[in-house]
Amino acid sequence: MADTPRGAGEPLVRLPLHDRHLAAGARMAPFAGWEMPLQYAGILAEHEAVRSHAGLFDVSHMGRVRVRGDDAAARIRRATSYDVRREPPGGAHYALYCTEGGGIADDIMVYRIDHARWLVVHNAANAAAGYERLRAVAGDAAEEVTRDTVMLAIQGPRAIVAVRHVLGGAIDALATRTCAEVAWQGGTVFVARTGYTGEDGMECIADRERGAALWDSFVAAGVPPVGLGARDTLRLEAALPLHGHDITADTNPYEAGLGWAVTLDDGEPFTGRPALQRLAATAAERRLGHLRLTGRGVPRAGYAVLDPSTGGRAIATLTSGAYSPTLRAGIGMGYLPRHRAAVGTALAIEIRGQRVAAEVVPRPFYRRPQ
Secondary structure, X not given: XXXXXXXXXXXXXXXXXXXXXXXXXOEEEEEOOEEXXXXXXXXXXXXXXXXXXXXXXXXXXXEEEEXXXXXXXHHHHOOOOOOHHHOOOOEEEEEXXXXXXXXXEEEEEEEEEEOOEEEEEEOHHHHHHHHHHHHHHHHHHEEEOHHHEEEEEEEOOOHHHHHHHHHOHHHHHOOOOEEEEEEEOOEXXXXXXXXXXXXXXXXXXXXXXXXXXXXXXXXXXXXXXXXXXXXXXXXXXXXXXXXXXXXXXXXXXXXXXXXHXXXXXXXXXXXXXXXXXXXXXXXXXXXXXXXXXXXXXXXXXXXEEEEHHHOOEEEEEEEEEEEEOOOOEEEXXXXXXXXXOOOOOEEEEEEOOEEEXXXXXXXXXXXXXX
């Protein structure tokens, strides 16, 4: 989901609900070629709303591709790292697109609506490439529907209550990482119990008209809108990687802690499989580590990670970093040498010319109460 520059003079794409965001007081900003709401009431207030109650996100910039056909599962499998054929109807699973060298070209969500209908959701910056990847294996059975639909995420401890209030009791059967189509206002809404915040919640996709009505209904139910700023601090607290920062074509699933999203025991060919088999057979030389500041400061992506045991030598660079409103401490992620990645290892982060003490901590930084 990294921001990608547009060509000179090329306008940003506006969300179908653009006017509603402006009416809600959104501060807009460019992101991956889209004009997106960065914040409304403020990043801190929005972050805390999601952790304590619920928040409403417009994530319509995410790429959405439908794939149909009795052989759709086998075709999608040839494009992705995970054997999606194992998913039952109504299932959802995280997966990767990999490069020939085993790097991560994108991380995606794959939803099996029923036997012959699938939905694949891409990061916005990679949406066009993801669509072409699916077209290469599925041809005309792959249909790009991003501009024709609205995608909303309702996240937080009270999110399910809010969705039930709007869509009714049909959503009660949805367990974590499952999906279904729900009848609403004379049509259907795709609903999945998934998200990107570390909280329980649901993601909803509908045509543009019903998507606007959904937004209005959630706002009327008291769910405040949340922008990209809080979405980033929420996902970082949950230690969820951001493509283009924490995972890229130059990082592989095993060093990123995503080996569970790779299936190698089915013998099915897919892009990157030979390289991934080699990588899986050896221990990664570095690992995506999770750092919490024990001193004061706000870590940012690009800051150096220092090793006090070697006199402060730089051993890594943060891929993500922010102040955690929940933990009230600076947190960050970065690829650490294997021998310095163990939980409890004392390190430091260089912040504006100063060394600030930090410690390697378990993943995630925040885990929602059960």
